[in-house]
Amino acid sequence: MKTILAVDDSATMREMVAFVLESAGYRVIEAEDGAQGLDRATTTSCDLVITDQNMPNMDGLTLVRSLRELRDYKTVPILLLTTESSDAMKAQGRAAGATGWLVKPFDPATLLEVVQKVLR
Amino acid sequence: MDDKANPLSGARDAAQAADLLVKVAAQLNERLALTAEELARSQAVLREASGELMTAFRGAADRLVAAQRDSASGAAPAGSPDYGVVLDHLYNAVQHLQSHDLVNQLIDAQKQRVEKMREKLGEAISLAGPAPQPGEAHQWIERSRAMLDCIVAGIRQMDEDARGPKSDKEHAGSVDLF
Numbered sequence: 547m548k549t550i551l552a553v554d555d556s557a558t559m560r561e562m563v564a565f566v567l568e569s570a571g572y573r574v575i576e577a578e579d580g581a582q583g584l585d586r587a588t589t590t591s592c593d594l595v596i597t598d599q600n601m602p603n604m605d606g607l608t609l610v611r612s613l614r615e616l617r618d619y620k621t622v623p624i625l626l627l628t629t630e631s632s633d634a635m636k637a638q639g640r641a642a643g644a645t646g647w648l649v650k651p652f653d654p655a656t657l658l659e660v661v662q663k664v665l666r
Numbered sequence: 667m668d669d670k671a672n673p674l675s676g677a678r679d680a681a682q683a684a685d686l687l688v689k690v691a692a693q694l695n696e697r698l699a700l701t702a703e704e705l706a707r708s709q710a711v712l713r714e715a716s717g718e719l720m721t722a723f724r725g726a727a728d729r730l731v732a733a734q735r736d737s738a739s740g741a742a743p744a745g746s747p748d749y750g751v752v753l754d755h756l757y758n759a760v761q762h763l764q765s766h767d768l769v770n771q772l773i774d775a776q777k778q779r780v781e782k783m784r785e786k787l788g789e790a791i792s793l794a795g796p797a798p799q800p801g802e803a804h805q806w807i808e809r810s811r812a813m814l815d816c817i818v819a820g821i822r823q824m825d826e827d828a829r830g831p832k833s834d835k836e837h838a839g840s841v842d843l844f
Contacts, residue, residue: 558720558767562760568731569753629768631837639844646843651764653839654757660841
């Protein structure tokens with residue numbers, strides 16, 4: 547079973563992401579900000595990371611950069627799931643090493659399609 | 667006639683201008699207090715509705731995920747038509763609950779901006795007294811300038827510290843894979 551780390555400071559958003567992924571058979575672990583996400587990622591081997599951008603303590607782009615510095619996360623797909631939709635922010639995400647950018651609110655079927663695609 | 671020609675008249679005009687600024691700041695602050703109350707009330711209503719929806723959602727979602735796990739281990743089939751229908755309903759609920767969450771965050775951001783604006787207007791009002799000596803026009807002018815700075819800083823709060831979510835319906839749900 548693939549393990550997915552969902553990082554978001556909104557408990558509701560984490561719960562929504564977790565439900566959609568668990569209903570498709572994935573195991574989901576959660577973190578409420580970038581710092582906790584980085585900690586979870588180093589203690590649990592994750593096949594995919596889905597993170598929000600605007601969070602306290604550590605934002606999503608900083609988390610992406612931090613994860614890419616870890617040997618185990620050089621090639622693990624990382625998706626940004628955020629309300630930010632500007633091209634400038636997306637360019638920053640790409641430069642940081644993100645695999646993709648999804649804008650909230652997400653459509654569950656679309657999220658699953660993207661997850662299946664990047665995990666293939 | 668300028669201040670040098672008639673210092674008392676200049677001081678009176680400056681005092682009236684300062685008084686006007688106090689009235690503007692006080693009225694703005696009153697309006698903002700009402701806005702803050704309305705935002706708080708809207709958020710309370712939204713939270714109550716979200717809480718009830720969330721409870722119903724969790725009850726169904728937990729059962730569905732448990733059924734899916736049982737199905738994966740061969741104990742029960744999850745491929746029944748009912749399973750798909752329930753899943754579709756829950757996926758719709760996921761979108762509604764996300765919208766609730768985003769609106770809640772927007773209200774939070776708006777509340778913060780209103781609060782910061784009120785702080786600045788409060789500062790402007792506090793600069794109003796005690797009054798300078800009659801005839802000291804430059805003191806009234808300096809005071810008015812400081813009050814105006816506070817009012818402008820308060821208005822700028824509406825654009826700053828906007829950590830809340832952007833309301834971008836056009837791009838909602840969009841996907842970019844790099």
